[in-house]
Amino acid sequence: MVDDNNFADGNRTRRGLLRTTGGTLAALIGCAGIGAAASDDDGDGDDVGPTTAEATVIKRFRPSDDDEHFYLEKRAISPTFKRRFGGPVLTYEPEPVPREAIPEKYTDPDRPFTRQYRDELVVGTLEDHLEAEKPAETDGTDEVRTQTQYYDGPKYVYESASGAEDQDIYERTGPINVAWGTSVDKTASQLQSYMENRDWQEHWTMPGSGSRYILYDGQAQAQDEHIYKEIYYTRQWHIRVYDVSVDSSTDSIQVIGNAHRDPLDHNLIGDDPWYFNDARDEAMNDWESWNRSSEYVFGGGTRWETHDGNVGVIYE
CATH class of the missing domain: 3.30.310 (TATA-Binding Protein)
Known part of the structure; x- marks a missing residue:
């Protein structure tokens, strides 16, 4: 069975692309319940370590032309993303979903559908997550392990992504x-x-x-x-x-x-x-x-x- 990650080109390092959208996207943000105040939260982007954010995740599934897959178009919305990554909306590249995983009510006949939910996401750059995973600092002397x-x-596995200004972003x-x-x-x-x-x-x-x-x-x-x-x-x-x-x-x-x-x-x-x-x-x-x-x-x-x-x- 073909790995989803290899669907397009057989390259195991091909990544699901996640972009930070800096535009208004008023309808999308409005339906997620994020008000105008969120768009004013510019922040300074100087935080170190990954960000934990309450986000609204919106997944839209649409039929493909090959009759074998649907495509997942996914967005996550949080005012925290604007402060850290330059925009409140994280948008994933469309991902193929095998037809057998789609509920039958959407395949007879084929029709698009949407799922929306709240989730807590832990996201950051490679450097952010490396900071979180590194051992605790000592006082400069050789560490003596006591446990x-x-x-x-x-410690963790991550989904790979790309954000504003093309920086790599990873979700734990x-x-x-x-x-x-x-x-x-x-x-x-x-x-x-x-x-x-x-x-x-x-x-x-x-x-x-x-x-x-x-x-x-x-x-x-x-x-x-x-x-x-x-x-x-x-x-x-x-x-x-x-x-x-x-x-x-x-x-x-x-x-x-x-x-x-x-x-x-x-x-x-x-x-x-x-x-x-x-x-x-x-x-x-x-x-x-x-x-x-x-x-x-x-x-x-x-x-x-x-x-x-x-x-x-x-x-x-």
Whole structure:
């Protein structure tokens, strides 16, 4: 099944484009409930670290000409965006949505439809998020680690975007919650093959998955592989995995991942929980059945209701 991110050109680094619109867009802003005072909030743009903003998210779906996809046109609106990024409206590039994920009432016959909801978004430039992920500063002396368990790798995954004045913007979308030690001795690609041979396989009816990025070595890095396990034809476990080299109290880490449960529409239409803990534990339990060990190490990032902040480290 084709990855959504590869729909146009097969380039795994192709990103969903997010632009900051500085125009009036009066009708759009009005329907989101943002008044004139918001447009006067210019700010100085000198804040450091990502911005947490209450936003109105508007998703419009329209049929494509190929009878296989709809296209998602998405906007997020908040006065905070104007202060930080130069305009109150963030507009995503149209994204293909497989037809099987669209509710039947909109496909017989095909017709456009809109979803609108409020959401709390954590957005910022690469530098903003790097600031948030870096270890706490010390007093200049060598840091002495006092905790018995630790994980020093990337903490989150991000959706990539572009904002006002063409600066890169990233939205935090999930935690890193599973990792494989060097003692397992497998790259992300080798993990995918190993797990596919042990019933971690996607169902043919599930739409493909887009890319998410980690911050590693000061750069944004897309997933190296997707690993899936069918639950039912409308649900699956899904892990985006990334090759890294980082430390933990359990083992040096070779691969990290964001494990979650996908609904059929990948939440492009709905708003189901991602079940981060359950997906992580599904992977850990299977690896233990394959004669490996695992343990929880606290990694932080507990803003999601279905994530307890722990990274499940799998090792020999």
